[in-house]
Amino acid sequence: MALGPANTVTSKLSITSLGLRTPSKYNPPHIYHATETFISLVDREVKQFSHEQQLGLYPVHSNLSLVEKQALSSLQNNKSITIKPADKGGAIVVMNHSDYNKEVIRQLSDSNTYGVIQRDPVRDITTKIKSLLNGYLDRHTIDQKTASFLINPHPITPVFYVLPKIHKSLRNPPGRPIVASTDSFLSPLSVFLEKILTPLVKKTKSYLLDTGHFLRTIQHLGTVPTESILVTLDVNSLYTSITHDKGIEATKFLLESSDMSIDSIQFCLDLLDIVLRENYFLFEDTFYVQRCGTAMGANVAPAYANAYMNFFEINHVFPNVLFSQFALGYHRYIDDIFFIWTGTSNSMLEFVSQLNSIHPELQFTLHHSTESVPFLDTLVMKDIEGNLSTDLYCKPTDSNSLLHYSSCHPRTTKNSLPRSQFDRVSRIVSNPEIRQERLDSTAHKFELRHYPPKLLDFEKTRALTPLSPQPPMYPREHPLDHCLCSRFLALRDLYPFRFTSPLIVDKRFNE
Numbered sequence: 357m358a359l360g361p362a363n364t365v366t367s368k369l370s371i372t373s374l375g376l377r378t379p380s381k382y383n384p385p386h387i388y389h390a391t392e393t394f395i396s397l398v399d400r401e402v403k404q405f406s407h408e409q410q411l412g413l414y415p416v417h418s419n420l421s422l423v424e425k426q427a428l429s430s431l432q433n434n435k436s437i438t439i440k441p442a443d444k445g446g447a448i449v450v451m452n453h454s455d456y457n458k459e460v461i462r463q464l465s466d467s468n469t470y471g472v473i474q475r476d477p478v479r480d481i482t483t484k485i486k487s488l489l490n491g492y493l494d495r496h497t498i499d500q501k502t503a504s505f506l507i508n509p510h511p512i513t514p515v516f517y518v519l520p521k522i523h524k525s526l527r528n529p530p531g532r533p534i535v536a537s538t539d540s541f542l543s544p545l546s547v548f549l550e551k552i553l554t555p556l557v558k559k560t561k562s563y564l565l566d567t568g569h570f571l572r573t574i575q576h577l578g579t580v581p582t583e584s585i586l587v588t589l590d591v592n593s594l595y596t597s598i599t600h601d602k603g604i605e606a607t608k609f610l611l612e613s614s615d616m617s618i619d620s621i622q623f624c625l626d627l628l629d630i631v632l633r634e635n636y637f638l639f640e641d642t643f644y645v646q647r648c649g650t651a652m653g654a655n656v657a658p659a660y661a662n663a664y665m666n667f668f669e670i671n672h673v674f675p676n677v678l679f680s681q682f683a684l685g686y687h688r689y690i691d692d693i694f695f696i697w698t699g700t701s702n703s704m705l706e707f708v709s710q711l712n713s714i715h716p717e718l719q720f721t722l723h724h725s726t727e728s729v730p731f732l733d734t735l736v737m738k739d740i741e742g743n744l745s746t747d748l749y750c751k752p753t754d755s756n757s758l759l760h761y762s763s764c765h766p767r768t769t770k771n772s773l774p775r776s777q778f779d780r781v782s783r784i785v786s787n788p789e790i791r792q793e794r795l796d797s798t799a800h801k802f803e804l805r806h807y808p809p810k811l812l813d814f815e816k817t818r819a820l821t822p823l824s825p826q827p828p829m830y831p832r833e834h835p836l837d838h839c840l841c842s843r844f845l846a847l848r849d850l851y852p853f854r855f856t857s858p859l860i861v862d863k864r865f866n867e
Contacts, residue, residue, distance in 0.1 A: 369498050369620050371505045374551040378505050419762040443519040443532045445750075446757030451520065459531045460518055464644060469596050473636060473643045478511065481541050481634045488626055497619045506548060506627075511541040514637040514651075516644065523753045533596065535637045535651035542635065545627045546655040552624055553659035556610050560666040561674070564689040567732050568783065574736065574744055577685045577696070582742045584684070584698045586729040589708070590721045591665070591691035595657060596649035597717045598664050600632045603650070606667030607660065631656060648717075661690055672714050678707040694731045697724070734784055745786045748794050761806040774802055774812055778819035795819060 371377060408414060420428070431439065431450075438456040442449050464470045489503040518531025537543055557563060564570050591597070607628055611621045631654065635646040650657045665688060673679055673686075682699035697704045701724070708722050723729055728737040735749040758777075761770055777798055785791040799812045 369502060369616075369623060371502045371548070374548070376505060376548065376551060378501065419760070419764065440517070440519055442523075442753065442755075443521045444523050445754040447522060447753060447755040449520045449522060449529070455528070456518075456520075456531075459520075459529075460516070460639060463518065463531065463533055464516070464639065467647075469646065469648045470644050471647050473645050476513065476643060477634065477636050477645075478513075478541055481630070481636075482507075484634070485541070485545070485630060488630070492619075492623050495619060497617075497623050502548075506544045508539065508541050508544050510539075511543070512539045514540045514542075514635075514653075516637045516639040523751045526753070533652060535635070535646075535653045537635075537637070537651060537653050542631050543655070545631050546657075549624060549628055549631065549656040550659050553607070553610065553656065553663060556614055557659050557662040557666070559613075560610075560662065562666070562669055562686055562688040562693075563662065564687045566689075567734060570687065570689070570694070570732060570734065571746060571783065573685060573687055574746060577744060579742045580684060580696050580738065580744065581698050582740060583726070584696050584738070584742070585701060585704060585724050585726055586736055586738055587695050587697050587704065587722070587724045588729050588731050589693040589711075590723070591693075592719045592721060593649075594661055594665070594691040594718075595652050596646075597719075598649050598661065599717065600629075600648065602715075603632065603660060603664050604628060606664040609667050609670075610663045628656070628660070658690055665691070668714075668718070672711065676707065676710065678703055678710070682707075689732060692732065693720075694729075694736070746784055747787070747790055748781060748784050756801050756804060758801055758805045761808070770807075771811060774799075774807060774815040775818070777802075778815050782819045792820070 405414070409416065418425075431437070436453055438451050438453045440449050440451070440456070441447070485507065489498070489506060492498050493500070493503055514535050514537040516533065516535055518533055520529040520531055522529045524530060537546070558565070564573070604625055608621065608625055611624055614621075616624075632646075632650060635651050635654075637644055637646075637651070650660050669688075678699070679686075682697050682703060684696040684698060686693070686695040688694075697707075704724065705722075708720055712719050726738065728735055730736075730749040733749055735747040737745045737747060739745070759765060759770060759773060763770065778795060781794045781798055782791060785794050795816050799816055802812055803809070
């Protein structure tokens, strides 16, 4: 089915305004012989180098030993095991293939969440999407570029897998269900909806962007009552617990808070309906469809889950009498919630019990303490005077998955990792004495990955030094100078023979 003709009326929804675009099909109209000659010379030299390398003229040093290569080959060819990254902590999990399949089948056997379908439904979904787009093209809701973007001409089949949650059980870890749907037929719809919903989600009352955002909210709380309780709530399996009708209702509520037209809102809801109800995938040789919730792995999933939780909070959390009386600093990162309870522990338990009684499919797990609770990658602590502080939190199953210094990544990439991790420690750990311990511990992890001690000492000292105003990083001159100066370190590594060239002059690199 062909898409209808482009409308001449300016559309209200366009991928251009969302920063999206279809893949470019542009070809240079002219051939520049000098450029083509240069490309041919480079191509010939690369092939010559590859040939000489095969002859042994240029021996290549591998960062893997022979034993390590043999071990990797043996693991790769062992069909009795399954190797997956852990859900959290950066560990690598090696499971019996039978145990892995058993966990997958356990989840897919839940008839309330998943169902078996007899064939690949991609043709039916294609027809449904094109029919929807043609209708909104005729009503001038979208333009031709948007319609073209929302059709994937060469889709892949989504695949189902799980990530072992070893932080919950090491012997029989449950799995976090993931649908790898990148470049599937629903992927453009999901990307489009994510661009629409995310700016609206960021304006919701309890929204947390990241750890830095959370730390700023903690600072604004100041001193809290000395007998108050630190509380975290975790929504059990939020992504697969949201019924389609309630999720669409919550998304409609969020969209109506924007300045979008009624027709544009309905278009987004129709797209979301397809993304949710036509979410099919393949496991081994069987096709399934997800009947409830949304798939982790879809671009729109976090924004959709945030929209649902915002709707739930507005209707059931914020109006709650106990919440209004005793809750302070309530914030949420998707399905992880933090707040401070100033009432008794019994009133807190009653409040959580009321939340768990609203929707049977939406259940909250409670963690609380008068001294400290973990939230995201922080440990929030309260002293006897009611002052809040934060420390770095790592799960017991976390592993040292830092990039090894012998890796073939660019040197600038490897050298930047200690700085980013030391900055993370300095940002999270509020106590100076504990901060020094955490920096030393982080440095030790890098040492185990063979990072140069001088680099670690320099970056650790820098992390402990108070920030001072910095001069501009580059002079405001010609754009080419700007580009070369800002990428000098990478250029120096790639083209060392140009290091002393007068092409780039910047005092920062001549010290």
